[in-house]
Amino acid sequence: MQYSSNSNAAIAALIRANPTPVGQYRQAAMHLRDRLQALQTHERSERRADLRIAGLRLEQQRLRIELGSEIEQAIANNKADLIEIDIEEGEAELQLARDLIADAQREVDACRAEIEAIQKEVGISFDSISDADFQAHMGEDFRQKRFRWLAAGYLAPRLGIPADRMEALLELTPEERAICFGAIAGIVSENAVVMQNYLPESHAE
Numbered sequence: 001m002q003y004s005s006n007s008n009a010a011i012a013a014l015i016r017a018n019p020t021p022v023g024q025y026r027q028a029a030m031h032l033r034d035r036l037q038a039l040q041t042h043e044r045s046e047r048r049a050d051l052r053i054a055g056l057r058l059e060q061q062r063l064r065i066e067l068g069s070e071i072e073q074a075i076a077n078n079k080a081d082l083i084e085i086d087i088e089e090g091e092a093e094l095q096l097a098r099d100l101i102a103d104a105q106r107e108v109d110a111c112r113a114e115i116e117a118i119q120k121e122v123g124i125s126f127d128s129i130s131d132a133d134f135q136a137h138m139g140e141d142f143r144q145k146r147f148r149w150l151a152a153g154y155l156a157p158r159l160g161i162p163a164d165r166m167e168a169l170l171e172l173t174p175e176e177r178a179i180c181f182g183a184i185a186g187i188v189s190e191n192a193v194v195m196q197n198y199l200p201e202s203h204a205e
Helices: 008-016 022-066 068-123 131-157 163-171 174-190 193-198
Strands: none
Touching: 008 022, 008 068, 008 131, 022 068, 131 163
């Protein structure tokens, strides 16, 4: 089950949207670092919830065996019943932590797979080159991003497309772009409102 907003496909698309392999590698590494931090946070939450539940059960056991007057025993039983609710809440927190751990681990695995694929595709181990070489590669990534941003600003008003949508289109590979335009054409042709309001009217000869 996926609990985060990032499916494996979304993670791959986010990474591959960068124009050069080094930019893709950096995006994957940054997302990997973020997910590893989240994984550690969720693991601590799991341990905390587990310890809290164990402590509540011990307190509950102590209350159940308390000796004393009838009223004192009734008070102890009431406290023990309230602790049972706290235990149920703790168990829910524990399950959530475990679900989030599994989801974060899935994202970690997806990032690592992309990093391995990117480095294999270009034959460069970005995680072992010098900082100077890495920055040289990143300089080209910055240039390509700037060109794409400028191209989006130039084309968007001419095509009547919002600039952010134009830039998103330019992020796609040519193959993905062709599929995207095909999907858009299919949606438009199936939508009568779009056909009536946005397509030019036919004129009789």
